[in-house]
């Protein structure tokens with residue numbers, strides 16, 4: 001019998017900059033007397049991130065949600081936008097905040113991403129875009145999605161909140177679609193405590209994106225349109241600059257832990273593990289398992305509760321589906337009968353602890369507990 005952990009095993013722990021290096025950066029900010037408003041650190045971060053993410057253009061924001069809201073404006077989206085219900089609330093809310101009607105599309109059983117084969121049937125004369133999510137950093141079928149977008153003259157805005165550093169056949173994930181949004185929240189593999197970015201290759205879009213994050217100002221006296229306050233500050237940008245040096249090592253650690261989980265859990269009946277995709281450079285942001293209650297003997301919810309008794313914090317990520325939120329469930333496309341795969345997946349997935357500082361022994365112990373629980 002494996003004993004419960006004496007301290008909670010958290011689902012994630014933030015990547016932290018070296019404190020001495022941060023102090024040097026803070027001294028530089030203090031002596032500049034500029035704490036916000038597109039300062040030196042933000043400009044440096046944008047240059048370094050553009051190079052890391054392989055994007056011609058980038059704008060950083062105070063969080064990923066405001067970045068997505070602004071992206072809808074920059075791309076002039078309106079009417080209806082086809083998206084996935086299997087995502088974080090922010091994806092769909094960003095549409096609603098722009099008075100755009102979300103249209104929910106079912107997902108693929110293996111990747112949990114929007115199913116491109118279901119998109120065309122949802123297109124109407126009001127559709128202006130597709131908003132897919134690279135769920136858990138696994139790239140969507142970017143080729144098929146682009147083909148549909150080209151055929152119907154739709155924009156593609158990717159929610160790449162989880163996909164920092166991911167590549168498809170050597171091509172950066174930011175290279176696909178009209179725009180991608182990355183979240184730099186502290187729970188992400190790379191972060192600026194709170195923050196986010198939009199990447200795109202059209203230089204004309206940057207001027208608008210930067211203006212919209214700064215109240216719609218152009219210069220100091222000209223307000224072109226109703227913007228918002230979506231600015232990243234200098235201290236957060238400094239954290240971002242330092243963490244860019246550490247993110248590759250973090251991804252390497254997470255890959256190792258992912259492999260430990262996969263090796264240890266691969267033969268457990270009723271547990272399906274995520275696998276690497278061919279040609280994809282992964283970033284290992286989450287370790288997600290799927291539970292088949294008939295074969296494993298426990299439901300996902302039972303496993304979740306039992307893990308808690310062992311002081312292991314797992315997460316039902318993404319549950320509930322956005323299409324089942326009170327604010328969206330009356331939309332016709334939100335009907336459960338139209339989203340059978342998404343509903344099945346949301347009821348059976350569980351995210352296990354994964355971060356670079358998770359000890360190998362702890363991973364082994366978590367796996368023993370999961371195996372031992374099977375009735």
Ligand SMILES: Cc1ncc(COP(=O)(O)O)c(C=O)c1O
Pocket residue numbers: 063064065066087088090091133159161162183184185195196
């Ligand atoms: C898929 C997805 N989209 C959007 C967001 C919103 O990002 P943020 O928390 O930076 O606002 C998140 C994350 O938290 C997310 O997981």
